[in-house]
Each structure stands twice: as structure tokens, then as C-alpha cells.
Amino acid sequence: MSRRHPPRLARLTSTLTATALVLTLAACSSGDSGSGPDSGAATSFTWGVETEPASFNPFLNSQDAAVPILRNLYDSYLYLDGDGVYHPWLAQSYEISEDRRTISLTIRPGVTFADGEPLDADAAVLNLERTQDPAIVESTNWAVNLERVEKVDEYTFAIVLSEPDVRVLERLASIAGSPISPQDFDLGVDELKFGVAVHGTGPYAVARYDKGQQLVLQARSEYNWAPERLTGRNGPAHIADLTYRFLAEASTRTGALAAGQVDAIDSVPSQDVGLFQDASRYSYVIEQNAGTPYTLYFNVSRAPFDDVRVRRAIQKAVDLEQIVRTVYNGQAEAAKSPISPVTPFYDQTIESYLTPDVELANRLLDEAGWTGRDAEGYRVDDAGQRLALPLFSNSRFVRDSRDILNQAIAAAVKEALALDYTWQSVDSGTWSERRESNDYVAWDNSLNSGDIASALATQYSSDPAVGFINLGQIKDPKVDQLLAQGQQNYDLATRREAYTEFQRYVLEEQAYVLPLYVLRNSYASTPEVTGFLFDPARGNNWGSYNITKPA
Amino acid sequence: MVWAAATLTFIAVQLSPGETINTLLGPNSNDPVLRAQVIQDWGLDHPAVVQYLLYFGRLLRGDMGVSYIEHRPVSELLADQFPATIELTLWAAGLAVVLAVALAILTSRPARLGRAVSQFLELAVVSAPPFWIGMLLLAVFSFRLGLFPVAGTGGVRAVVLPALAVGLPIGCFLAQILREGLDRALEQPFALTAQARGMGLGAVKLVHALRHAALPALTVGGLAVGNLLGGAVICEQVFGRAGLGQLAVNAINSKDIPIILAIALLAAIVFVVITTLLDLVYLLVDPRLRGQSQWQEANA
Numbered sequence: 001m002s003r004r005h006p007p008r009l010a011r012l013t014s015t016l017t018a019t020a021l022v023l024t025l026a027a028c029s030s031g032d033s034g035s036g037p038d039s040g041a042a043t044s045f046t047w048g049v050e051t052e053p054a055s056f057n058p059f060l061n062s063q064d065a066a067v068p069i070l071r072n073l074y075d076s077y078l079y080l081d082g083d084g085v086y087h088p089w090l091a092q093s094y095e096i097s098e099d100r101r102t103i104s105l106t107i108r109p110g111v112t113f114a115d116g117e118p119l120d121a122d123a124a125v126l127n128l129e130r131t132q133d134p135a136i137v138e139s140t141n142w143a144v145n146l147e148r149v150e151k152v153d154e155y156t157f158a159i160v161l162s163e164p165d166v167r168v169l170e171r172l173a174s175i176a177g178s179p180i181s182p183q184d185f186d187l188g189v190d191e192l193k194f195g196v197a198v199h200g201t202g203p204y205a206v207a208r209y210d211k212g213q214q215l216v217l218q219a220r221s222e223y224n225w226a227p228e229r230l231t232g233r234n235g236p237a238h239i240a241d242l243t244y245r246f247l248a249e250a251s252t253r254t255g256a257l258a259a260g261q262v263d264a265i266d267s268v269p270s271q272d273v274g275l276f277q278d279a280s281r282y283s284y285v286i287e288q289n290a291g292t293p294y295t296l297y298f299n300v301s302r303a304p305f306d307d308v309r310v311r312r313a314i315q316k317a318v319d320l321e322q323i324v325r326t327v328y329n330g331q332a333e334a335a336k337s338p339i340s341p342v343t344p345f346y347d348q349t350i351e352s353y354l355t356p357d358v359e360l361a362n363r364l365l366d367e368a369g370w371t372g373r374d375a376e377g378y379r380v381d382d383a384g385q386r387l388a389l390p391l392f393s394n395s396r397f398v399r400d401s402r403d404i405l406n407q408a409i410a411a412a413v414k415e416a417l418a419l420d421y422t423w424q425s426v427d428s429g430t431w432s433e434r435r436e437s438n439d440y441v442a443w444d445n446s447l448n449s450g451d452i453a454s455a456l457a458t459q460y461s462s463d464p465a466v467g468f469i470n471l472g473q474i475k476d477p478k479v480d481q482l483l484a485q486g487q488q489n490y491d492l493a494t495r496r497e498a499y500t501e502f503q504r505y506v507l508e509e510q511a512y513v514l515p516l517y518v519l520r521n522s523y524a525s526t527p528e529v530t531g532f533l534f535d536p537a538r539g540n541n542w543g544s545y546n547i548t549k550p551a
Numbered sequence: 552m553v554w555a556a557a558t559l560t561f562i563a564v565q566l567s568p569g570e571t572i573n574t575l576l577g578p579n580s581n582d583p584v585l586r587a588q589v590i591q592d593w594g595l596d597h598p599a600v601v602q603y604l605l606y607f608g609r610l611l612r613g614d615m616g617v618s619y620i621e622h623r624p625v626s627e628l629l630a631d632q633f634p635a636t637i638e639l640t641l642w643a644a645g646l647a648v649v650l651a652v653a654l655a656i657l658t659s660r661p662a663r664l665g666r667a668v669s670q671f672l673e674l675a676v677v678s679a680p681p682f683w684i685g686m687l688l689l690a691v692f693s694f695r696l697g698l699f700p701v702a703g704t705g706g707v708r709a710v711v712l713p714a715l716a717v718g719l720p721i722g723c724f725l726a727q728i729l730r731e732g733l734d735r736a737l738e739q740p741f742a743l744t745a746q747a748r749g750m751g752l753g754a755v756k757l758v759h760a761l762r763h764a765a766l767p768a769l770t771v772g773g774l775a776v777g778n779l780l781g782g783a784v785i786c787e788q789v790f791g792r793a794g795l796g797q798l799a800v801n802a803i804n805s806k807d808i809p810i811i812l813a814i815a816l817l818a819a820i821v822f823v824v825i826t827t828l829l830d831l832v833y834l835l836v837d838p839r840l841r842g843q844s845q846w847q848e849a850n851a
Contacts, residue, residue, distance in 0.1 A: 048791075134587075212635070212791075248788045252689065428806075429567050
């Protein structure tokens with residue numbers, strides 16, 4: 001089965017104006033950047049970013065914040081667009097066999113790594129084989145159905161699967177599946193994992209790294225294999241010297257941009273947004289992330305959330321729209337589905353389900369047997385047992401005002417349902433102890449991913465070898481079947497059917513989760529900076545390849 | 552003492568809740584293949600006592616291990632971050648000393664008004680959180696006046712604001728101690744004698760009284776400088792600087808035991824060095840200590 005897809009059509013699913021702004025920016029940048037930078041353009045550019053990557057190795061990319069930096073260094077075989085379609089990139093073409101179990105890719109000739117080594121079938125096969133070794137990768141999940149990788153000719157290789165798995169395509173389109181120079185596998189394991197010395201095929205190479213301070217990149221003049229569908233052009237990056245300054249403190253970033261000491265910053269705190277909304281002085285962009293939103297997963301393996309009525313009562317008790325608007329100053333959107341609105345296969349029709357209905361919520365709790373009230377006014381059952389919901393989160397992941405959000409939800413639930421619902425942040429050691437003894441009623445998480453298949457598999461699959469973080473402990477054959485349908489098919493219609501039903505079933509019928517808000521990245525820069533690229537599949541910034549700025 | 556510090560740290564890390572393996576694996580901690588691999592890589596299957604002995608065995612051979620999270624040798628990470636910390640510490644300490652001496656001399660008696668104003672400002676600076684002082688300095692001198700760069704790399708100019716942010720509170724604190732010492736020294740008969748010989752008050756303070764006042768300030772100051780090594784975290788964050796503080800905080804958050812132990816060792820060594828140096832400086836400053844043995848004999 002040969003796969004040649006028509007060009008992507010503009011898709012306007014989100015109602016957020018910020019998303020429209022991003023699309024406009026992307027359109028502008030691809031329109032005016034067909035040729036190289038003009039002579040009046042700056043050759044250096046400095047970012048002030050919040051997070052310093054713990055590793056620069058593409059295989060260890062669990063930090064979402066590292067992706068926009070690493071995209072400058074590493075390319076992928078395929079490019080995943082915002083509709084869920086996989087397009088050729090470093091692989092100039094690819095074919096999937098009739099039984100969907102063999103994927104053959106032909107590499108574009110002339111691609112080189114930053115150390116000068118060519119990317120050919122040998123290099124590709126070596127990379128795919130070595131990245132199944134748990135000693136050097138973060139997860140071998142993508143390869144569970146991988147039987148073997150074989151070289152066909154100098155530039156063609158084939159991936160043979162034991163059963164069809166779209167996550168292999170996702171791997172080929174993601175940073176984690178990016179090829180590195182064959183020479184780099186001779187580095188020591190620690191040096192390889194740290195990754196500053198690793199060479200990718202990307203438009204930049206590492207020139208200098210000062211831990212705790214900055215990463216300096218140098219554009220590669222020979223680069224000519226950009227994903228044109230996204231970039232609208234090819235050739236070297238516009239900016240020759242690209243610097244990422246690590247400025248962990250938000251006010252330092254905003255101050256540095258205001259003072260002109262950096263050209264752009266990321267992670268603009270909601271409270272500083274007012275500063276940057278003067279369009280004549282700054283451009284300010286919010287991008288919504290794909291994958292699963294920040295979501296509360298009810299622990300359905302134990303009381304009281306083993307009862308669907310209690311789960312639904314919580315879903316219906318709070319006006320999240322209003323809480324999210326207040327907590328995030330209008331800079332974030334309440335989530336209304338188990339998957340993010342910018343993800344392909346998002347189903348708009350279920351958005352109305354989460355409309356609050358406090359009366360219904362109270363009735364559900366009454367039906368579930370929590371009819372009495374104790375001395376403090378909290379709901380109890382016939383035996384006088386209080387319905388206590390002590391929620392807690394791992395403090396390592398409590399960021400982006402999630403503490404305030406969770407406290408606001410707790411207060412709202414308490415008021416609407418007379419429930420003893422509390423939230424606190426605990427250290428990661430305590431958290432993992434309680435997790436291991438199943439001593440938690442719910443857990444919170446968000447997962448950004450390119451293809452929704454992998455994010456859903458790790459959070460919903462009942463197979464412990466796949467659902468690593470299925471901490472809602474959902475063991476539901478129907479969920480597994482829908483996940484399999486979405487994962488083992490490559491055609492969009494079959495996948496859409498699976499994920500549409502998945503969203504309805506998980507959110508409405510079983511009330512397994514309470515989606516809270518859609519993750520987003522924010523950027524601010526001076527207005528003359530253009531060419532921010534947006535990764536339509538992941539919903540975050542795509543490297544700095546197209547960025548230009550007048551000198 | 553160094554060994555005791557490292558041992559205590561080791562015990563504390565072992566006692567803190569949660570298994571190291573879970574922290575190491577992060578979100579993938581249920582991946583059985585990966586779990587086995589990591590446990591084997593780091594020797595986490597051994598009992599704590601064996602891990603302890605293995606660790607000290609390696610340490611005696613000069614091997615501090617490899618960071619769990621960063622995958623780099625700990626010695627390399629420390630060598631990377633230590634110079635930035637030393638640089639900041641020396642600048643801040645120098646600044647604190649100059650500031651303390653100047654303030655104490657100018658505002659010790661009989662300067663009444665200056666003293667009141669200075670005491671008020673010192674108290675304000677000592678009580679203010681350091682990150683706030685840092686932000687204030689940045690806002691005024693970097694963002695508004697553009698005199699200094701905001702972050703990390705520009706040589707001496709880049710260290711001025713962080714050194715101020717760290718050094719100001721210490722300097723003000725020392726000034727309070729030093730001034731009190733000066734005041735007490737000036738009440739002594741020798742101060743009056745010196746003035747009677749025709750020496751100016753300023754000269755008396757500088758030549759005679761300061762020496763007397765210096766001892767308690769030295770003790771406190773020495774410990775404060777020792778604290779700087781780990782205490783500059785917030786400053787590192789605000790100014791986007793490299794340094795040990797940030798390394799330590801990240802390591803503690805992620806239970807990166809090799810780094811935690813190495814930093815505890817380093818801190819212990821620094822304290823030993825500082826207290827030794829202080830002992831030597833006491834001898835320089837106070838001649839009475841030099842003659843201690845004679846003095847004891849005389850008393851016997």
C-alpha cells in the first residue's frame with residue numbers, strides 16, 4: 001500500500017484566539033522566508049528559557065521543555081502533521097505493506113550528521129537496533145511489536161513488526177527516534193546519555209555548553225533537508241549563532257526581554273502577560289499542547305472511586321471553566337475531553353458533557369448511599385463513615401499554578417457536595433510509597449505526545465508492560481480494544497472512529513477521568529522577530545530554524 | 552569530621568521516603584526491563600550497608616561515582632560548578648568585609664544620626680529575602696540602567712550584581728557585630744590613652760579598636776562564608792548562574808545520591824578549611840592568643 005497524501009488543509013478546531021494567532025504567525029513566516037535571510041538580518045539570536053535540559057541525547061527526551069531546543073540538533077525520518085498524517089522527511093518516501101507489518105523507508109541521499117558521517121541504511125539500522133537497548137534509552141515501549149530491522153539497499157531499510165503499531169511511525173517522527181551518528185555509539189554510556197557530544201542531522205550543531213548558564217549552537221551551512229511542508233523553505237537556518245540562556249526565574253526572563261538582553265523568552269508567567277500584550281512592543285504567543293491535558297485520573301481499583309456515581313458526581317460538581325479562567329488569568333483553557341483539543345481525532349461533540357450540574361451530582365451521591373451528614377456537616381453513609389477524598393500530588397510535578405488550581409477545585413467540591421475533599425502536595429518519596437501501597441484515591445498527570453496512541457497506551461492500557469502509568473488502574477476490555485483499534489491501524493478514518501468512541505466512553509459512560517486544563521507553552525519576543533515554527537502534532541515550538549530578526 | 556558528615560548524609564538519604572529506583576526511572580518506573588537494568592547499573596539491589604561500603608571504597612580511590620540523573624562523573628560536575636561558586640563567594644565575602652568595616656567605622660560612636668540610619672538600613676537588608684534583593688538589583692541596575700548584564704557570562708561585570716545580592720546581607724550583619732565591638736573597645740582605657748596621646752578618633756578606631764572588635768565578627772563571618780557555598784541557590788536561580796547550590800537542590804529533589812554525598816563531603820571539607828584558617832587569623836589579629844602558653848604558665 002503506497003501512501004501519498006494530499007497537502008494538509010487548514011484545520012480550525014480550537015476556539016482560542018491564541019491558536020489562531022499561532023497559525024497566522026506560521027503562515028507569515030512560511031510566506032516570506034522562501035529565500036535566504038536578507039543582508040540586513042541579524043546573524044545571532046538569544047533565547048531566555050526556563051528549563052535546562054538534563055540531557056541532550058535525543059533518546060532521553062522525557063522533558064517536554066527540551067524538545068524545542070533539541071529540534072535544532074536532530075531530525076526525524078518522518079514528519080507528523082496536525083491531522084495525524086505521516087509525511088516523508090529524512091526518508092524521502094515510505095511504504096507500508098498490505099498486512100501493515102512491514103514499513104520500508106528510503107532515505108534522502110546526501111544527508112549528513114554534524115560530524116560529517118552520511119546517513120544511510122547502515123546508520124539507520126544501527127540506530128534502530130541500538131535504541132532497543134534499555135541501557136541507553138528511556139523507554140523501549142515503542143519497540144514491543146518490533147520484530148527486526150533490515151537493510152534493503154544503500155538507502156532503503158525495512159522495519160518488520162509482529163503486529164501493526166502506529167507507535168513505530170510516531171517514533172520515526174519524534175525526537176526520540178532521531179538518528180545520531182554511528183560514531184557516537186562508540187562513546188561511553190554516560191557520555192552518550194549526556195549527549196552534548198552526540199551528533200544529529202539537524203540544522204545546528206553544539207558549539208559550546210556551559211552548564212547552568214547557556215547552550216550555544218552554530219548553524220550548519222550544508223543543511224538542506226528541512227521538512228519543507230512545515231518550514232516552507234530549505235537550506236541553512238537563518239540565524240548563524242543561536243544561544244539558549246537558562247534563566248530559571250520567571251521575573252529574570254521577563255526583565256531580560258524587557259531590557260533587550262535576550263530576543264525571546266519562553267514560559268511567560270500568567271501574571272506577567274499584561275506586560276507583553278502591547279503589540280507594538282512585543283509579540284506574545286500561546287500554543288496549546290497535544291496529547292492528554294492535565295487530568296485527574298480516579299483510582300477505580302478502590303473505594304470510593306470504584307463507584308461510577310461518585311466519579312460522575314465529582315465531574316459534575318465544579319465549574320472548571322470558571323476556575324481555570326480565574327487561576328490562569330484567562331491564559332489557559334479548561335479541558336473538556338481526555339485528549340487535548342489540538343490533537344487529531346479530538347471530538348468536539350463531547351465538549352458539553354462537563355457542564356456543571358450540582359443538583360445531579362448531589363443526587364448521584366445520595367443514590368450511592370452517602371446520604372447522611374456528620375457533626376461537621378460532611379457527607380457520611382448509613383454506618384456514619386465519612387466520604388473522605390484526600391488527594392495529593394507529587395511536588396516535583398506541581399508547577400504552573402497547579403497547587404492553586406487543585407485547592408480551588410477542592411474548595412468548590414467541598415461547597416457543592418459537602419464532601420471532605422482535600423488536596424496537598426507531597427514529596428516524591430512519600431508519593432511513590434503511597435502509590436506502591438495503593439494508598440491514593442486519584443492521581444494527576446498530563447502527557448504531551450506526537451501521536452495520541454502512545455500517550456493513551458501508557459495511561460489507559462491494562463497491560464502492565466504497556467500501561468506504565470495507568471495509575472487510575474483502569475482494567476477495561478473495551479478501553480483496551482479501542483486503544484488497539486487506534487494503534488494497529490494507519491488509516492485516519494478507522495483511527496478516528498476508535499478515538500471518538502474512546503473519548504465518549506472514558507469521559508461520559510465510565511467517568512474514569514476529570515480533564516482539568518489544556519497545557520500550553522507561551523513565548524514572548526520583540527515584534528520584529530519572525531519565523532517561530534509551531535509543531536502542529538505536538539503543539540509546541542519547533543526549533544529556531546526559520547527565526548529571523550533585523551540586525 | 553568529613554567522614555562523619557558523609558556518613559550522616561548517607562544515612563539521611565537512605566531514611567528519606569521513597570525508593571531511589573522510582574526517582575531514577577521517573578514516569579517509566581513500571582517498565583520492568585528498564586527497572587532491572589537500572590537496578591543493576593547502580594547496584595541498588597545491595598543492602599544499604601553494602602552500598603555504603605562500596606561507596607567509601609570507591610571514594611578512597613578518588614572515585615566519587617557518576618550522577619544518576621546527569622550521567623556525568625560527579626568529580627567532573629563539581630569541577631564544572633565549583634569555580635562559579637568560589638568566584639561568587641570570594642566577591643561576596645570581599646564586598647561584605649569592606650562594607651562591614653566601612654559601616655562600622657563610620658557609624659560607631661559618636662556618630663548618632665548616621666548610626667540610627669545605618670542600623671535601620673542594615674536591619675532592613677538583613678531581614679529582606681535574598682531573592683528579593685536580587686530582583687531589586689536586577690530591576691534597577693540591569694533592566695533599567697543597563698549597567699550590568701542579567702545573566703552569567705560577562706566576566707567581572709556579570710558577577711557584580713549577584714555578589715551584591717549575596718554580600719549585602721552578610722556585610723550588614725557583620726557591620727552590626729563589628730560596631731558593637733568597636734563601641735565596647737572605645738570604652739576601654741587604652742582608647743582614651745591613645746586619644747590623650749593626640750591620636751584622632753578615626754585612627755584610634757582603625758589602628759586599635761578594630762582589632763579588638765574583629766574577633767567575634769571573624770567567627771561569624773567565617774561561618775557565613777561557609778554557608779554561602781550552599782546558600783547561594785536562590786541567587787543562582789535569579790541570575791541564571793552556574794554553581795553548586797543549584798546542583799545540590801536538583802540532586803536532593805531527584806535523590807541523586809552520588810552528588811548529594813559529594814556536596815556534603817565538599818561542604819565538610821570547606822568548613823574544616825575555614826575553621827582552620829580562622830584559627831590562624833585569630834593568632835594574627837590577637838597577640839594574646841600567641842602568648843597563650845606563657846599566659847597559662849603565669850596563671851598556674
